[in-house]
Amino acid sequence: MPPASSSATTGDDSSIRDSGDACPGALRLHPADDGALARIRIPAGVLTADQALALADAAERLGDGRLDITSRGNIQLRGLGADRGAELAGLLTDTGLLPAPRHERIRNIVASPLSGLDAAHPGDGTDRTDVLPWVISLDRFLCDDATAPALSGRFLFAFDDGHQDVAALGADVTVWAGPDGQALIRLGDGPEAIRVAARDAARAALLAAEIFVEAAERSGTRAWRIRELTGSQLLFATSTTEFARRLEADGITAELLATAPSGPASAPQPGIVAGLDGRSALSVAAPLGRLTSGQWRLLAGAATRHGSGELRVTPWRGLVIPALPSAEAPGSLSGLAEAGLITTTASPWWGVGACTGLSGCAKSLTDVRTDAAGAAAAGHGGLPVHWSGCARRCGHPPGDRVDVVATPDGYDVSAPGSSGARGVPVTEIADTIAAARTPSVPQAKP
Numbered sequence: 001m002p003p004a005s006s007s008a009t010t011g012d013d014s015s016i017r018d019s020g021d022a023c024p025g026a027l028r029l030h031p032a033d034d035g036a037l038a039r040i041r042i043p044a045g046v047l048t049a050d051q052a053l054a055l056a057d058a059a060e061r062l063g064d065g066r067l068d069i070t071s072r073g074n075i076q077l078r079g080l081g082a083d084r085g086a087e088l089a090g091l092l093t094d095t096g097l098l099p100a101p102r103h104e105r106i107r108n109i110v111a112s113p114l115s116g117l118d119a120a121h122p123g124d125g126t127d128r129t130d131v132l133p134w135v136i137s138l139d140r141f142l143c144d145d146a147t148a149p150a151l152s153g154r155f156l157f158a159f160d161d162g163h164q165d166v167a168a169l170g171a172d173v174t175v176w177a178g179p180d181g182q183a184l185i186r187l188g189d190g191p192e193a194i195r196v197a198a199r200d201a202a203r204a205a206l207l208a209a210e211i212f213v214e215a216a217e218r219s220g221t222r223a224w225r226i227r228e229l230t231g232s233q234l235l236f237a238t239s240t241t242e243f244a245r246r247l248e249a250d251g252i253t254a255e256l257l258a259t260a261p262s263g264p265a266s267a268p269q270p271g272i273v274a275g276l277d278g279r280s281a282l283s284v285a286a287p288l289g290r291l292t293s294g295q296w297r298l299l300a301g302a303a304t305r306h307g308s309g310e311l312r313v314t315p316w317r318g319l320v321i322p323a324l325p326s327a328e329a330p331g332s333l334s335g336l337a338e339a340g341l342i343t344t345t346a347s348p349w350w351g352v353g354a355c356t357g358l359s360g361c362a363k364s365l366t367d368v369r370t371d372a373a374g375a376a377a378a379g380h381g382g383l384p385v386h387w388s389g390c391a392r393r394c395g396h397p398p399g400d401r402v403d404v405v406a407t408p409d410g411y412d413v414s415a416p417g418s419s420g421a422r423g424v425p426v427t428e429i430a431d432t433i434a435a436a437r438t439p440s441v442p443q444a445k446p
């Protein structure tokens with residue numbers, strides 16, 4: 001990525017923030033109410049079992065012993081002492097989880113968690129291309145690039161292998177594996193796409209980010225995401241014509257497509273996934289996105305003993321363990337269920353999410369996680385539900401769901417197609433949510 005443009009601002013965008021990007025990272029710890037917080041970026045969510053064990057060590061020795069999975073498939077450690085940053089950095093560097101310091105917060109890359117793992121049947125639409133090699137290339141480009149740190153810690157790349165899963169996460173640059181060795185790329189929420197050869201997918205994604213950096217600088221708004229731009233700079237950052245021109249100038253053949261791929265969003269479900277070559281993958285989720293270090297070690301142990309020694313953290317606050325012998329899969333899954341992980345859509349925890357709430361966030365009006373756990377115990381299925389301790393609704397995922405937001409007067413509950421309820425006391429919240437989770441509109445997957 002060349003140096004960002006020094007063009008003067010156009011003045012057609014009003015300033016959207018006064019300060020720089022304070023997004024937490026592995027080196028920039030965030031002071032939370034329950035201690036310092038570290039966010040460790042995991043491109044495509046892929047970890048070796050050794051790296052996973054190192055994270056468990058870090059959680060136990062430096063933090064509160066728990067590991068949170070974020071809505072981008074990254075890992076957060078909480079409750080760290082403010083003076084433990086150097087120790088954490090050393091541990092992460094030793095395990096290959098920390099690139100050059102200026103780059104560690106920009107490695108926001110999600111990918112289809114089952115890429116290259118599940119059954120492929122040529123001709124029926126499931127003969128997908130594994131996008132993980134593209135992610136590895138983009139991560140290398142980002143980490144080698146002198147000006148890539150101009151991206152914010154929130155700018156998101158998504159690589160979808162055709163499952164149409166991460167493509168629904170509203171990334172700034174979305175790359176699909178197309179048929180016949182091609183990649184399709186969309187900028188922001190634009191309706192169009194660009195087609196390039198698969199071998200050029202990662203380089204093209206980097207160029208798309210370069211165009212955004214230029215637009216953000218010209219706008220003078222300190223925009224972190226493409227969707228924060230307005231006016232001419234939004235048009236510039238999402239222009240497939242401009243994108244194609246840059247690609248051609250870089251020696252990449254590009255073709256304009258009038259419409260980007262689309263289809264119903266499809267997140268991985270918990271359970272056993274039929275894989276290739278007679279092997280299976282396990283898909284599990286963490287209740288409210290949080291695991292103890294003991295549960296985390298169990299997952300790493302299963303990956304080492306029965307799988308390929310790899311784990312994949314998902315943006316749906318879950319994990320995939322690839323390549324188990326199919327005969328081992330049911331026993332391993334049942335062990336993970338006994339340890340408290342979500343292994344079936346019948347779990348009362350499935351589809352339930354919550355922000356940090358008290359006591360980790362000073363803005364929270366109540367302990368939403370405890371209230372969410374109480375309501376989940378009632379076991380009502382239906383629409384997914386997300387709990388927030390205040391109106392900021394951090395980590396709120398896209399898609400149809402029941403929204404439960406704490407207010408000074410109780411909880412506000414809203415759902416697609418319903419008028420909602422305001423100021424619901426916690427004693428009535430389970431029944432109110434149960435009614436809202438029975439949708440009057442077509443149900444979305446969590």
Ligand code: SF4
Pocket residue numbers: 355356357358361362363364365388389390391392393394
């Ligand atoms: S939604 Fe509100 S309470 Fe929850 S983590 Fe965000 S700021 Fe804190």
